[in-house]
Amino acid sequence: DGGITQSPKYLFRKEGQNVTLSCEQNLNHDAMYWYRQDPGQGLRLIYYSQIVNDFQKGDIAEGYSVSREKKESFPLTVTSAQKNPTAFYLCASSISRKVGEQYFGPGTRLTVT
Amino acid sequence: AQTVTQSQPEMSVQEAETVTLSCTYDTSENNYYLFWYKQPPSRQMILVIRQEAYKQQNATENRFSVNFQKAAKSFSLKISDSQLGDTAMYFCAFMKGRDDKIIFGKGTRLHILP
Numbered sequence: 001d002g003g004i005t006q007s008p009k010y011l012f013r014k015e016g017q018n019v020t021l022s023c024e025q026n027l028n029h030d031a032m033y034w035y036r037q038d039p040g041q042g043l044r045l046i047y048y049s050q051i052v053n054d055f056q057k058g059d060i061a062e063g064y065s066v067s068r069e070k071k072e073s074f075p076l077t078v079t080s081a082q083k084n085p086t087a088f089y090l091c092a093s094s095i096s097r098k099v100g101e102q103y104f105g106p107g108t109r110l111t112v113t
Numbered sequence: 114a115q116t117v118t119q120s121q122p123e124m125s126v127q128e129a130e131t132v133t134l135s136c137t138y139d140t141s142e143n144n145y146y147l148f149w150y151k152q153p154p155s156r157q158m159i160l161v162i163r164q165e166a167y168k169q170q171n172a173t174e175n176r177f178s179v180n181f182q183k184a185a186k187s188f189s190l191k192i193s194d195s196q197l198g199d200t201a202m203y204f205c206a207f208m209k210g211r212d213d214k215i216i217f218g219k220g221t222r223l224h225i226l227p
Contacts, residue, residue: 040122042204042219043158058214090158100146100208100215104158 003027004105006091011110013085021076021108023091032074033092033102036060043090049074078110085112115140117207117218125224126195133180134190134221136205142166146208147181147188148215153201161203164188192223200225 004025013019025032031050035043045058049068063082068074074093078085088109092102116139126132138147149161164172164181171179176196180189192199205218 040219042217044217045214048214088156092158100148100163100206101160102158102215107156 006105025093029093031094035090037088119218123222136188148206149190150204151201
């Protein structure tokens with residue numbers, strides 16, 4: 001089945017450690033996105049990539065980094081510079097001809113203590 | 114900057130009733146898209162319905178329909194014959210032109226009661 005996978009579902013880290021969240025899609029979509037979801041805040045865009053080897057900052061990119069070496073993969077690294085990393089992280093992808101129709105993964109809940 | 118406002122943080126309705134979720138947005142653009150996304154308790158986001166601003170006809174997907182009032186910048190979602198599986202967080206969202214960035218509202222938590 002085609003879709004987006006994010007692993008793991010729950011992730012725990014100590015403060016000061018970098019952590020990488022995985023996002024893989026087999027939908028052959030060109031564009032991929034990372035969102036952060038906090039209670040009462042909706043979804044906020046961290047980074048997005050429209051093509052391999054290219055990505056742009058979203059609204060809250062500080063403390064995060066990404067790479068897009070393969071079309072299928074868009075990992076997100078939460079660095080120790082991110083002041084409030086505990087959140088629910090959603091990855092999404094889209095195909096350019098279906099404007100705005102983003103397909104989402106199941107999400108990763110990151111807890112940093 | 115574009116903004117999306119959902120004024121109802123939480124709503125509850127009885128099963129089989131009709132419910133309307135409100136959304137307003139602010140933009141100076143003429144070419145844009147509007148969406149309603151659903152996030153059930155599993156937290157997997159799903160696109161419910163999409164509306165192109167240049168289309169006057171309101172979008173409909175089975176029991177889901179929208180009331181798009183372009184001049185008023187209003188985009189409400191109507192769920193007819195509500196079902197228990199409609200219990201979810203609903204997000205209104207906006208996208209400018211063919212820009213890949215979607216702006217989400219803060220969501221309305223909808224409870225369908227048996």
